[in-house]
Amino acid sequence: MTAKRDKAPAPIAVKDARGRVSALTPFDLELLDGDPPGTEYDLVRRNKRTLPLLRTYWMVLHRVVDATGRWPSAEHLHDELKLICGFRRQVVDMETGEVAIVVDSIGFEAMDQVEFRRFFDRATEKLCDAVGYDVLAFLEERAA
Known part of the structure; x- marks a missing residue:
């Protein structure tokens, strides 16, 4: 063995x-x-995770929260994006039988760069739909 x-x-x-x-x-x-x-x-x-895409993600969340006021914080928006992108699971309280939904981690130890890129693309797409504008447009402005 x-x-x-x-x-x-x-x-x-x-x-x-x-x-x-x-x-x-x-x-x-x-x-x-x-x-x-x-x-x-x-x-x-x-595929080791890199900081630039993660920093871009959090910058987008902070900017959207500041611009819209729809979420109390970037962390709240982050949790909502994880939920709607399917990064959640159900847990059952063994004593009461109560079912709860908890969000999964997107931390460095939880997913590699390829998986995070998929999450980032889906999350920003959902966010663009929710707020009605391209949340990544600032990247193009900065490059110009």
Whole structure:
């Protein structure tokens, strides 16, 4: 039986600009070449989260709250966006049977950059629909 690992091993492969998966370093290539044909591998995507998109998200929320006054705070708006984007789950109080809905985390440990980008795109789309204007328009203004 294989021993259970406390954490994932270091990555040995990377997807290149052409969309092909290849060894990350020459040593990783040696490791892979040493395995017999037909060897199967587990593939774990590791897209580290970056701060720029997260900061843009929170800037948008603060600006929308300031401009509309529809939410008490950016944190309240954030929770509402998580709810309407489906980042929620039901929990049942085992003693009373009462069902409650709680929002999931979008923290760095909860989702990678690809997942956060999907959330960001959906959340900003929902927010644009709710307020009636392009909440990302300031990015284009700043670039001009």
